[in-house]
Amino acid sequence: MDITNSTVFIPGATSGIGLALAVALHEQGSTVVVGGRRADLLEQIATEHPGIDTVRIDTTDPESIASAAKEVLERHPDLDTLVAMAGIMRVEDWHHPEGFLATAEETFTTNVLGPIRLVGAFVEHLQTRPHATIVTVSSGLAFAPLKATPSYDASKAAIHMLSEALRLQLADTSVRVTELVPPSVATDLMPGQRESSFAMPLDEFVSEVVDLLRTQPDAYEILVERVKFLRHGEARGDYDQVVATLNAADSHGS
Incomplete structure (x- = not known):
């Protein structure tokens, strides 16, 4: 991914990591399209960040994804990068069904089916570009679980393995994962x-991500230093200690 000359669609980017990354990529020289459900936030983004395009999309709704994909490709036929950013995180209590069933279904619809449907909407187009990228967004919690958020942890572990397999399947195309x-x-x-105090400042995170994207354009994983504690626990042989430390912290982590 050439962050200075890509055309990027980031659904789920009206706040948080998604918006900060969208602004950073735009500042680097890429053409950026932000997607989200709320028209007022999209209008605010377009006003505050001239040059960033916006489109309405609800990544939990297959029809909305299809409609937004058509709109994005009509306006930006040179689109070469999809960042599947949208996600939710909910505390659950699995001691009784009322404590988790509804949130588990909502989490997997947003965090797993959403990215799958987004890839489905764009993968054929991306294969027509000479160089294209699908960016998935997992989490450090894909590799070490936070006990308060079982469905989130599992959904991000699913995204990690989906990314691994999709990378293998698309190896014969121009699309990197x-x-x-x-x-x-x-x-x-x-x-x-x-x-x-456990959370990494947003500006520091995005700055490090942009630096990694610039210096390691062919990397399979984008790992800031703060996440390596979680990502490599099993390989280091201290997985149990990582899990204990994570769950002893009075915090929630993405």
Whole structure:
């Protein structure tokens, strides 16, 4: 991915990591399209960041994805990068079904089916571009679980393995698959996360991500230093300690 000369669609980017990354990529020289459900936020983004295009999309709705994909490709036929950013994170209690069934279904619809449907909407087009990238967004919690958020952890583990397999399947095409693996970042993904001392400041995270994208354009995984503690615990042989430390912290992490 050439961050200075790509055409990028980022659904789920009206706030948090998605919006910060969209602005950063635009500043680097890429053409950026931000997708989201709320028209007021999209209008605000277009006003505050001239040159960033916007489109309405609900990544939980297959018809909305299809409609948005058509609109994006009509306006930006040179689109070469999809960043499947949208995601939700909910605390659950699995001691009784009322504590998790509804949130589990909502989480997997947004975090797993959403990216799958987005890839389905764009993968044929991306294969027509000489160089294209699908960026998936997993989490450090794909590699070490936070006990408060079982469905989120599992959904991000699914995205990790989906990324691994999709990379193999598309190896005979012009499409690369890059997995962005955030740690806990100071956003509003979870209540209190923005103020958490455990969370990485958003500007620091995005700055490091942009630097990694610039210096390692062919990387399979984008790993800031803060997430390597979670990502490599099993390989280092200290997985149990990683899980204990993570769950002892009075925080939630993405």
